Amino acid sequence: MLFWNMCLLTQSDLKRIFEQVDVNGDGFLSLEELNRLLQMTGNSHYTIQELESLVEQKTLGFTEFLFFYKSISEQKNGESIGGGGGGGGDAEELENDLVKTFKVFDLDGDGFITSQELESVLKRLGMWDETNGKDCRSMIRFYDTNLDGRLDFQEFKNMMLLSKA
Incomplete structure (x- = not known):
């Protein structure tokens, strides 16, 4: 998720991304659509099963997508800042x-x-x-x-x- 972390994405940027990735236009991102986005941004190390376990549902509305983005960003920032032991x-x-x-x-x-x-x-x-x-x-x-x-x-x-x- 480095691309997401390092670029300053506004909510309107995230909305445009969400709408672009929502190929069928149903207002939800399937795990496949979410995985496609992750692959486009160079984060293709998740399987569909891992994504399902991570998001705990089969589709994400925009609010859930924002939460997913925020949690991944915070997780990455925490790893960078908190980093244990190794330096x-x-x-x-x-x-x-x-x-x-x-x-x-x-x-x-x-x-x-x-x-x-x-x-x-x-x-x-x-x-x-x-x-x-x-x-x-x-x-x-x-x-x-x-x-x-x-x-x-x-x-x-x-x-x-x-x-x-």
């Missing part, structure tokens, strides 16, 4: 999560995220709305420290960690 494990887990998330956005696998790739993924997640003024080129330019017009992994990592603060 280095949290940093390594964060780095691994960032690599997975980077790969979600790096659609062509060339090691860089372009504004077109960023826009494409945001559209796929239902988070792109031109009327909201979200401009991927501006986002890329803001974090593009070497001014090549795209984000390498280190620039992406800086963006994700700065946006979380």
Whole structure:
């Protein structure tokens, strides 16, 4: 759930995601639809049985989806902050999560995220709305420290960690 944690998602962003993932438009996310969303965000390590055990029901309305998002976010934040004993494990887990998330956005696998790739993924997640003024080129330019017009992994990592603060 790193993508969800590190990007500042508003309730309206989550509503758009919910509606995009609710393929049949019935106002509920089936476990299959929820699993598809998790796979789209690079979190495909859940089976349908694990999801059912986690959410304790077969479908989620929007309110339950918000609760699911909040509980997963809090769980991740608690792991990062509270981390028991090992010290280095949290940093390594964060780095691994960032690599997975980077790969979600790096659609062509060339090691860089372009504004077109960023826009494409945001559209796929239902988070792109031109009327909201979200401009991927501006986002890329803001974090593009070497001014090549795209984000390498280190620039992406800086963006994700700065946006979380």
